[in-house]
Amino acid sequence: MSLAPAVLSRLAEIVGDSRVRTDADSLKTWGCDWTKMYAPAPSAIVFPSSIEQVQAVVLLANEAGFAIVPSGGRTGLSAGAVAANGEVVISLDYMNKVLEFIPEDRAVRIQAGVVTEQLQNFAEEQGLYYPVDFASAGSSQLGGNIGTNAGGIKVIKYGMTRNWVLGLKVVTGKGDILELNKDMIKNATGYDLRHLFIGAEGTLGLVVEATMKLERAPRNLQVMVLGTPDFPSVMNVLKAFQARLDLTAFEFFSELSVQLVTEHQGVPRPFDTATPFYALLEFEALSEDMSAQALEIFEHCVAEGWVVDGVLGQSEAQAKNLWRLREDISETIARFTPYKNDISVLIQRVPAFIADIDAIVAAQYPDFRVVWFGHIGDGNLHLNILKPDDLAKEDFFARCKTVNVQVFETVQRYNGSISAEHGVGMTKKPYLTYTRSEVEVAYLKAIKQVFDPNNVMNPGKIFDL
Amino acid sequence: MSLAPAVLSRLAEIVGDSRVRTDADSLKTWGCDWTKMYAPAPSAIVFPSSIEQVQAVVLLANEAGFAIVPSGGRTGLSAGAVAANGEVVISLDYMNKVLEFIPEDRAVRIQAGVVTEQLQNFAEEQGLYYPVDFASAGSSQLGGNIGTNAGGIKVIKYGMTRNWVLGLKVVTGKGDILELNKDMIKNATGYDLRHLFIGAEGTLGLVVEATMKLERAPRNLQVMVLGTPDFPSVMNVLKAFQARLDLTAFEFFSELSVQLVTEHQGVPRPFDTATPFYALLEFEALSEDMSAQALEIFEHCVAEGWVVDGVLGQSEAQAKNLWRLREDISETIARFTPYKNDISVLIQRVPAFIADIDAIVAAQYPDFRVVWFGHIGDGNLHLNILKPDDLAKEDFFARCKTVNVQVFETVQRYNGSISAEHGVGMTKKPYLTYTRSEVEVAYLKAIKQVFDPNNVMNPGKIFDL
Known part of the structure; x- marks a missing residue:
């Protein structure tokens, strides 16, 4: 499918000539995400710089009958941002400003194209913390994080992206601009549409602005890696630590992944003993007492036979290497x-x-x-x-x-x-009813109809109509 | 409006003869909530004992054309559970069982008629904590808490009811049974309908079961009351404490409320000095260091002129009395x-x-x-x-x-x-557009149409169709 020249002209009128691209390289780059299962084939890429421009493109899509794929950092793993069918990609790359910091509310209003790491760094500059973190933080954008309700490595303490969204500005599939929840902690005035857009993978409309909550920065984080003789022991270790400490992370990985990461990334083994499974845990040592408690729990786990060997990071460098055992897995196995x-x-x-x-x-x-x-x-x-x-x-x-x-x-x-946490996109679409009932999926489709009656927003993602 | 005898018979067939009431006392009791602005006038009260019975009543409502008011602990303050127009009230009073405790997930599956305090006590028996707490905890039911996304006195640390709902079973206005989110922390498979039902005030359907997350019990809670010379100082005190401690509560009240509570409830003044405003704050002293920090911050606030006088609860009894200065306000002013x-x-x-x-x-x-x-x-x-x-x-x-x-x-x-946090119900309905735009309200109504096309669920609440 290609766009009529008249439609292309109107897109250029809306966003400016230099902000519409149809060259092969651009189509390929902005037409796909990290999944490589579908050949990118968009008609055009547009780079709006304002909410009004986004709205105008959506209204044009309804009028002229083209489909839109919203595009953030394109780090998705379910082909939710792939344009394989002649769609117009709306890239938020130029809507990447931090708009306002509200210290009393520990809140920050941003455009949806802000990169996760950019937000993390901004928070740090304010002496605060944005706790949603994952491997693609260097390129994923907040709009995409919100569209998939991104999770990552700190969910056990801080929850998903959903927990950090105080408010959203969205352009619906019909082209309406909605200001959802108005950034308040408490707002009991009817259905919370904000939560519908979080995790909707761009099928109801585009998230164009968000107000994100920030948190007190964690203090004195301690990292431990523990080797366990079997998988059930990992669960016992979780239970033992969680009963007494507020964990900021609890990850696991198998011996094979340790072998691959140490071999390919040059990361040292955590300790000499090889065990079938490993648990990595992290906590804030808010007092000396807490570090002592952690060691007590560790000894208890050893005595119970749940832990064979273990290590507590003694320096920032060692802690970082322990984290790399977990964080480098994806990159390491990519070659296989x-x-x-x-x-x-x-x-x-x-x-x-x-x-x-x-x-x-x-x-x-x-x-x-x-x-x-x-x-x-x-x-x-x-x-x-x-x-x-x-x-x-x-x-x-x-x-x-x-x-x-x-x-x-x-x-x-x-x-x-x-x-x-990866979303449904296209790769999981055939399997949706393994988790959501047929009856429930019918409701999802009816909701889609409310916000996007002409099915212009990311059609063919999550479900087919 | 009254029900046809044939409809009453069918209701009795569904829930059993003894579980349909039409006597004047029952109609009055179950026809209203804590607001006393509307005369209760339901047609009947039914007390189902299973999800299937709730579903059958909803299907009958669609068929026979009567309206339903879902009824929990009836402690609402916006007339969301008032039946003033011949509706059939579905009371969840007999669906009040704790169904399953899942220790590994710190989760508990309950029927919607479980009372807040009952859940709090259950959590305590498991060595855990259900953190949503407010004045009506002794009679409010979880179904109602979810319907209004109840908040209360611990939101600053623990968030609203929304944060604690892992999964819901609902009967929609159409009579479908949906199992929403299946109790998982992470589930990125399309729109999260759970969050639509939270805060919907029973207008989309009835919440019949919920899986609630529990939390580690707080340890060594410390309570302070501080007197401030003006309101902006309250905000400075908040900022100063929040920068260094994780507060579990931060409440404020005025001198007039202290006068009224001390006069009418026999609670002692926090200290002799009278100040225009007071802040009550609470935190976990997880180490001795933290109590010392709190005192340091207090001294800093005094030095800055933000605090004139203050007290730290030295015993459980004193802490309780400090909390009563805040918690007894509603009851005290009721007489005025x-x-x-x-x-x-x-x-x-x-x-x-x-x-x-x-x-x-x-x-x-x-x-x-x-x-x-x-x-x-x-x-x-x-x-x-x-x-x-x-x-x-x-x-x-x-x-x-x-x-x-x-x-x-x-x-x-x-x-x-x-x-x-009180919801819209009937009392705030005329003012809804002061917070939600007209365009947004149109979407709310369209969503209502998806779940409840015949408008049988709590009609006339939140908005009129």
Whole structure:
């Protein structure tokens, strides 16, 4: 599909000539996200610089009948920001200003194109903290984070992006500008539409501005890595620490991932002993007493047989290396063409769930290596299956699709989620009903109809109408 | 309006004969909430004991064309649960069981009729804590708390009810049973309908079950009351403490409220000095160091002139008495026929906002006494105008309605909320557009249409269709 020249002219009138691109390089760059499963094929990329320009493009889309893909940092892992069908991409790259800092409310009003790290740094300059953090913080934009309700590595203490959104300005699919919640902590005046837009993956409209809450900066963070003899022990360790300390992170990963990260990234092993699983935990030592408590709990875990060996970071450098054991996993396994899944179940059900999935993979795909890691304190597991060297990429993905169905059937049996934090986009769309009932999906579609009756906003994402 | 006998029979078939009441006493009791502005006039009260019974009543309402008012603890302050027009009240009084405790997830699945205090006590028995707390905790039910997104006195640290809802089972106005979010921390699979039902005041359907998150119990809570020479000093005190301590509460009240509470409740004054305003703050002293820090900050506030006198509770009994200075205000002023408003603005705007409202009242109603108190750490102010003894109730309310418009115009000018935590119900319905735009209200109505096309669920609440 290509745009009529008259429509292109009108786009140029709205955003300015230099802010419409149709060259092949731009179409390729702004037409895709980190998933590489769909060939990018947008008609044009526009770079508005104001809410009014965004609104004008949306109104034109309704009038002229083209589809829009909202585009942030394009770091998504579910093809939610891929334009594969002649859509017009609206990039927020030029709407990247911090607009206002409100110290009394610890709040900051920003344009949606602000990059996560930019917000984190801004918070730090004010002596505060923006706690949502994840691997792509250097390029992901807040609009995209809000569109997928991004999570990451600090959710156990600070929650998802949703918890930090005080207010939103959005342009709906119909082209209305709405100011949602007006930035207040307390506002009980009818349905909270803000929360509908959070996690809507741009299918109801575009988030153009957000007011984000900031937090007191954490003090004296301590990092421990503990080796456990089996997976249930990871859960016991979580329970033991959580009963006495407020954890800021609780991650886990398997021995295979430690092997790969130490081998490929030059990160030292946490300790000599190799154990099947590792837990990484972090807490604020607000007093000396708390560090002492952590060591007590550690000793208790060793005595119970839940922990075989462990280390407490003694310097900033060592703490950083311990974190790298977890944070470098994604980058490390990228070379093995991993088949990634991002799933969650109740924490209670995690051990049985992992055992079931391991059994499926072991029985049917004994040549596949599985790298488990994830945010175990939230029940969020990243399941990564590595391509055997001697298997062609196409054959590998074909076989993974079969695994997928079995994985999602297991997710459904455990009443879990087929997408914990990556969103549905296009890659998870065929599996949506493994988590949401058919009846519920009908309501989702009816809500879409309310905000975007002509289906101009990111059509074909989450569900097909 | 009364129900056809055939419809009453069918209701009795669904819930059982003994669970349908039409006697005058029952109609009066279950037909109203704590607001006494509308005469209760329901047709019948039904007390279902299962989700399927609730669903059957809703389906019958669609078929037979009667309206439903969902009813919890009936402690609402906006007439959201009042049945004044021949509705059938669905009381959740018999759906009051704690269904399942999930220790690994610190979660508890409950029926919607569970009373707030019952949940708080259950949490305590598990060594945990349910942090949403307010004056009506002894009778309000969780279904109602969720319907209004209840707030209360610990929001500054723990947030609103919304933050503690992991999952919901609802019966929509169409009669569908939906299981929303499936209790997970992370679930990025399309629009989060859970958050639409939170704060919907029963207009989209009935919340019948909820999974609530629990928290580590607070340790060694310390309470301080500080007297300030003016209102801006209250804000300076907030800022000073918040910079160094994680406050679990920050409330304020005026000298008039201290006079009334000490006079009528027999609570001792916090200290001899009378000051125009008082701040009550609470924090966890997780180490001795933190108590020392609090005293340092206190001294700093005195040196700056923000605090004239202050007290730190030295015993549990004293701490309780300090809390009573705040918590007994509502009960104390009830005898003065107060005209209550529950409003919020950004914290930054609170001092100017209060000054503006005070000026309006002082200029036009010099004979009115104003009691200010509220959750200042959230920007939530309770404005209470007391009836002069020599003014008839009708005349007083008539004059208050005029004040109301001016108050809400001021709220609008400050981009605030006409209802911070009490909901809209019927009492705030005429003023909804002071906080939500006309365009936004049109979306609210369209969403109502999706879940409740025949308008059987709590019609005439929040907005008129």
